[in-house]
Amino acid sequence: MQSSEERFSNPILGLLRAAANALLVPLLAVLTAMIIGGIVIALAKGDPFYAYVGLFQGAFGSPKALSETAVWATPYIFAGLAVALAFKGGLFNIGAEGQLAFGAVMAAWIGYALPGVLGIDLPAIIHIPLAVGLGALTGALWAAIPGFLKAYTGGHEVINTIMMNYIALNLTSFLLNAPMKDPNPDNVIARTPLIAESARMPIIFEGFRLHWGFLLALGVAFLIWLLLWKTTMGYEIRTVGANPDAAKYAGINVKRTIVLTMALSGLLAGLAGAIEVTGLNYRHELGFSIGYGFDAIAIALLGKTHPAGVVLAAILFAAMRNGATRMQFLTQIPVDVISVIQALILLFVAADAIIRYIYRIRAREERVVLTRGWGG
Amino acid sequence: MDWRRFGFIALIIAILFSVVVLIGKAQISPLIIITSMMATTIAVATPLTLGALSGLYCERAGVVNIGIEGMMLAAAFFGWLAAIYMNTIFLFAPMPSLIVGVIAAILTGGLFALLHAALSVTFKVDQIIGGTVINILAVGITGFLNRQLFFEKGSIFGGNVPHAPGVLPRIDIPILADIPVIGRIFDQQPITWAAILLVFVTHIVLFYTRWGLRTRAVGEHPRAADTVGINVFYMRYANVIIGGMMAGLGGAYFTLESVPSFEPLMTNGRGFIALAAMIFGNWTPFGAWAAALVFGAAQALQINMQFFREAIPPQLAILQISYVVGLTPYILTMLILTGIIGKNIPPAADGQPYEK
Structure with missing residues (x-):
């Protein structure tokens, strides 16, 4: 335990120490999960050391690998921020997947239908923000529904957001199989046509797939930090999250804040989908977003619901997903082992008491309330 | 016993069944449709x-x-x-x-x-x-x-995936299952x-x-x-x-x-x-079972709609789209959670860790 005098005498050292303390448990959680993952790989008759070398090479070993890791990280940052923001407001958004899918569908529609179907040609400087913005807005509206139900009827957002994931899956399946299906006679896949050139986000370096969406994601993470800690709205969100009763007595409109928090969370998830369409795939295809919702929860928790932590956690998860292909190539261990490792990371981050027990670390911070039972 | 809740459950199941009967009655007798809907409902409600x-x-x-x-x-x-x-x-x-x-x-x-x-x-x-x-x-x-x-x-x-040993065989209840037509319900x-x-x-x-x-x-x-x-x-x-x-x-x-x-x-x-x-079901076994049957009925509706696809009248063309019919259980769930049927009261200490 450091004295307050020491903290004031050297602010940089103090900051570093705080960062080290905040990172200690997540890092040990990742380490422990990787060790158990190594045992699983060994049981599957693979060489864990070789597998992890492959994983690292695949994720960071070349400029192309780095670019691909950042490409993977982009939707993870947005979706992770979405879940983290909701946690800050005391809400558990398991619906990022559905919000993301609708964001992607809308962005794709603006991207291909405006010029192609409606005959409206737009310059890129308008077309890209329009596609991305309306995609994000669609995600926000979709997420506002469970927010509204939570605030005004008490319907729990955990079940409602999950139900809305299935509804979104059904509706997007319908859209991509019928009215929005790529009409190209060779096409048998449930996907939209390619979006117009004017709706495509430019890439950063010639020859790599990395696009401006990654930098946008970093910028948005900073904006969310500003929102949460430097604005009245952010203060209200955090207060409602920490204690809705106290927030009510402090004069905060709790119901409105709940709807707003969910809408903002959905906005971020919608952005994840819209950016994937405009920056990377140039179309929306059924099934591409499966699993993003649950990954986003793990990322938000691993990042301790702090925007900076979310960015780091997203990059870690992206590195694992991206490096897994090379790992499989070298050791024949299926990429699915990454899902096991990520689930273990989540387990140890959620149950940090296990990590503290294994490594004999004393708890110093107070517990953060993340969710409440059905009653609250 | 919360009769309003059970009444509401019976009403939803009746509506779901009638939709199928109305559409399918030109091809198959209503009794057979209802029997088969009931048998399917009970079966698919099992995991729920x-x-x-x-x-x-x-x-x-x-x-x-x-x-x-x-x-x-x-x-x-x-x-x-x-x-x-x-x-x-x-x-x-x-x-x-x-x-x-x-x-x-x-x-x-x-x-x-x-x-x-x-x-x-x-x-x-x-x-x-x-x-x-x-x-x-x-x-x-x-x-x-x-x-x-x-x-x-x-x-x-x-x-390659080996041949699985099949599924568990049906067991029928001796006398009830021998009743013509509706006996099918007792064969699960x-x-x-x-x-x-x-x-x-x-x-x-x-x-x-x-x-x-x-x-x-x-x-x-x-x-x-x-x-x-x-x-x-x-x-x-x-x-x-x-x-x-x-x-x-x-x-x-x-x-x-x-x-x-x-x-x-x-x-x-x-x-x-x-x-x-x-x-x-308000945290009671019979209530939960009844609610599970509602969702089972919604799923049975979906299964039967595929069967009667051709017979759906043009005014109800939306029911031809299986993705739309497939939404029923999920929308029902959300509707029910709003508490329109009465307040759902969880156990008082639900979700709270106990500190000795």
């Missing part, structure tokens, strides 16, 4: 009923369990795996293999529940996060093993019968035994229960594990009773709908 009972044991003891989905998925996989192992490696006959599979599924559910109990009771992890961990872990483990064991070269089953598979039996058993256990009284005490007011000498931690562990075994049996339905195969993510949200059924 068992999932709801699973939630009931956990939440009556004060532990929220949103990991039922994951427990079912894991149980579906390991039960199926055990049955195949017995059948192809140890050369058991299909029937004993299937029984071993069901036992393995129940144990898998119990094991995952043990983890959930450890997280929520011992480590006092936020219970909804704990349940989410179970769900993600189940998806990861089943996805990995499914690929590793069946689809990789050099794996035990040589890169064993896990379905077990689920119905467990609804009654759970009702008796929860409300007419010392165990049930203690369980409810721990879920309503753990401090008071502790004061009179009830071991809160033990009761919570035990009930969560019993609940996990129920979910495990529900998981067995997917791969050992419904179809003889496993697919990643095959539980498809049933664990979550089961939770909604439990809430809709």
